[in-house]
Amino acid sequence: MKTYHIPSTDLTVSRIAYGCMKIGGSWGPEPLTQTVKDTAVKAIVTAYEQGITLFDHADIYTHGKSEEAFADVWAVIPRDKIVVQSKCGIRFAGDPYPGAPHRFDFSYEHIVASVEGSLRRLRTDYLDILLLHRPDALVEPEEVARAFDDLAAAGKVRYFGVSNHTAAQMALLRLHIAQLIVVNQVQLSLLHHYLISEGVVANIAGKPSALATATLDYCRAHGILVQAWGPVAGGQVLNPPADAAPHVKATAALVTQMAHEKGTTPEAIALAWLLRHPAGIQPIIGTTKPERIVASCQADEVTLTREEWYALFTAGRGEPLP
Numbered sequence: 241m242k243t244y245h246i247p248s249t250d251l252t253v254s255r256i257a258y259g260c261m262k263i264g265g266s267w268g269p270e271p272l273t274q275t276v277k278d279t280a281v282k283a284i285v286t287a288y289e290q291g292i293t294l295f296d297h298a299d300i301y302t303h304g305k306s307e308e309a310f311a312d313v314w315a316v317i318p319r320d321k322i323v324v325q326s327k328c329g330i331r332f333a334g335d336p337y338p339g340a341p342h343r344f345d346f347s348y349e350h351i352v353a354s355v356e357g358s359l360r361r362l363r364t365d366y367l368d369i370l371l372l373h374r375p376d377a378l379v380e381p382e383e384v385a386r387a388f389d390d391l392a393a394a395g396k397v398r399y400f401g402v403s404n405h406t407a408a409q410m411a412l413l414r415l416h417i418a419q420l421i422v423v424n425q426v427q428l429s430l431l432h433h434y435l436i437s438e439g440v441v442a443n444i445a446g447k448p449s450a451l452a453t454a455t456l457d458y459c460r461a462h463g464i465l466v467q468a469w470g471p472v473a474g475g476q477v478l479n480p481p482a483d484a485a486p487h488v489k490a491t492a493a494l495v496t497q498m499a500h501e502k503g504t505t506p507e508a509i510a511l512a513w514l515l516r517h518p519a520g521i522q523p524i525i526g527t528t529k530p531e532r533i534v535a536s537c538q539a540d541e542v543t544l545t546r547e548e549w550y551a552l553f554t555a556g557r558g559e560p561l562p
């Protein structure tokens with residue numbers, strides 16, 4: 241698989257990454273079973289054999305079970321052959337006491353404790369990349385800087401990034417943090433295209449002026465790798481539900497038709513739409529099915545023309561371009 245070099249790092253990673261959110265089984269209190277662990281390792285090894293070298297986690301995924309299930313892979317894949325990233329900063333309701341609200345927490349204590357938990361569950365000494373999961377309204381950038389400094393000095397985290405952050409939020413952090421922000425992971429797909437489409441319709445009457453505008457351009461300008469979560473819109477762009485909106489069904493039909501014409505898979509077309517964007521977007525695929533992982537990785541062989549890209553874009557938007 242072709243690779244991206246993450247600017248200002250020594251990391252070279254596959255263009256498509258694997259998201260581990262669902263490999264821990266249920267989000268309920270049930271403990272991990274051997275069956276869930278075996279299924280997880282099978283998915284990860286399939287992804288690795290397809291050339292995927294970046295694996296995405298978060299401390300909260302299935303309440304830690306995803307990271308725990310992943311650790312069995314060290315019996316098969318050497319640690320230094322893959323890039324492991326995790327995220328911190330989301331706290332569920334009831335943590336740490338009953339009645340505590342769902343919230344975001346970029347405090348020094350929470351960031352450091354979260355990383356230590358991830359390292360323990362992943363059975364590794366270091367994270368290659370740590371991301372701040374969702375913007376914390378109460379962020380104190382100096383405090384984040386102190387946490388990042390200590391984690392870097394202890395050798396527990398090599399590089400840092402963010403997720404779901406706007407350009408302005410990244411700019412604010414960059415004023416205070418010594419380490420570079422090397423990744424921004426954002427929701428992006430043919431059906432959730434706003435980071436791209438808002439730039440195209442900016443300053444048009446009746447269109448919302450969104451903070452999202454310029455986030456991709458900011459990442460391009462500052463050498464920040466854009467990672468796309470939800471890259472097939474949770475499967476909707478491949479297999480829309482019966483009650484899906486007409487433009488969702490039309491987009492899925494066009495994806496399937498293009499796959500047929502180009503002799504590839506629908507997964508490959510949906511992901512190639514992201515790969516074709518010059519920001520150098522890295523889709524984080526989330527399927528747990530080995531056959532869908534293989535079908536997704538065919539995207540590496542597909543290059544869409546401008547005309548194909550815009551036809552898909554227009555279908556996904558469900559309305560003509562200005």
Ligand SMILES: NC(=O)c1ccc[n+]([C@@H]2O[C@H](COP(=O)([O-])OP(=O)(O)OC[C@H]3O[C@@H](n4cnc5c(N)ncnc54)[C@H](OP(=O)(O)O)[C@@H]3O)[C@@H](O)[C@H]2O)c1
Pocket residue numbers: 258259260261262296297373403404425426468469470471472473474475476478479524525526527528529532
């Ligand atoms: N930073 C953030 O805030 C954030 C938020 C969410 C996720 N993420 C990361 O991004 C990764 C991917 O996110 P995602 O899971 O939303 O991405 P996705 O790849 O768009 O969706 C994966 C989901 O779609 C289903 N699916 C795939 N192909 C399908 C098909 N042909 N028909 C029906 N369903 C299909 C999968 O089910 P099967 O498993 O059955 O194939 C899975 O439930 C996550 O694992 C996580 O690492 C980050």
